[in-house]
Amino acid sequence: MSLTTALVVNAAMILTTVLADLGVRRVARGRVLRPLLIGGPIALWFASHVVTHGLGLAVEAAGALAGLLLGLGAVALARVGRDEATGEVVTRIGAGYLAFWTGACVLRFVVGYGAQHWFGQQWGTWLFLHGVAGDDIAAVIGNAVVFSVLGMLLARSAGIALRARSARTTGFALAR
Template sequence: MSLTTSLVITITMIVTTLLADRGVRPVGRGRVLRPLLIGGPIALYFASHVVTHGVGLAVEVAGAVAGLLLGLGAVSLARVGRDEATGEVVTRVGAGYLTFWIGACLLRFAVSYGAQHWFGQQWGTWLYLHGVAVQDIAAVIGNAIVFSVLGMLVARSAGIALRSRSVRTAEFALAR
């Protein structure tokens, strides 16, 4: 994956998150799905052929798991509850969430940059020695980064959806 591609994905994730999440926002289908609908196709467009075996697959899965964990970490910093004035389920996102999200995106960009300028040869050698074909090494590294983007978006959307559902369910149970 080129640095330009990585930068486009990073900027897209930061901007869509800032637009979708900052401040107090009502939770609806569009709110939950918008980042997936914008970031998902962009990330998948840049994904190369997926290595479906061995260490190559493990590295790609590790990228997705890292993204899921980062997304869960970010969404844990968002507060979900009812807006007192309207009664709508909303999220309240402050500087901590946004800083975490931006930091995770910049970390991903640093890994992409590092793979090309700092430790790419070592990472490539390690992958080759563990059975990844030479022609698949760049794809494995790029896919791990892309899958971390998707994992973070999925965790963010799922986390907001589940937490908002629990607010609705808890209040329904109290109303009985």
């Protein structure tokens, strides 16, 4: 994956997710699904052929797992509850959430940049020596980065949906 591609995927994720989440926002189906519906196809568009065996698959899966964990970390920074004034389930998301997402995007960009400019030779050699075909090495690394985007989006959407469902059944309220 090129650096331009990494920037496009990360920018799309930030714009469709984080900026739409900031502040106090009502939890609705569209808000929960929007990042997956916009960011998912963008990320999949940039994904190369998926390596479905051996270490290549493990590296791609590790990227997805890293994204899931980062997404759960971000969701932990969101407050979800009922608005005292309206009774609607809302999220309250602030600067910590924005900083976390931005940090995750910068980390992904640094990994992509490093794979091309700093340690690409070492990663490529290691992957090749462990059974990844030479033609698949760039795809494996790029897909790991793309799958981390998808994992983060999925964890964010699922986490907010589950926390909103819990808030609907409890008396917890968020003060304005």
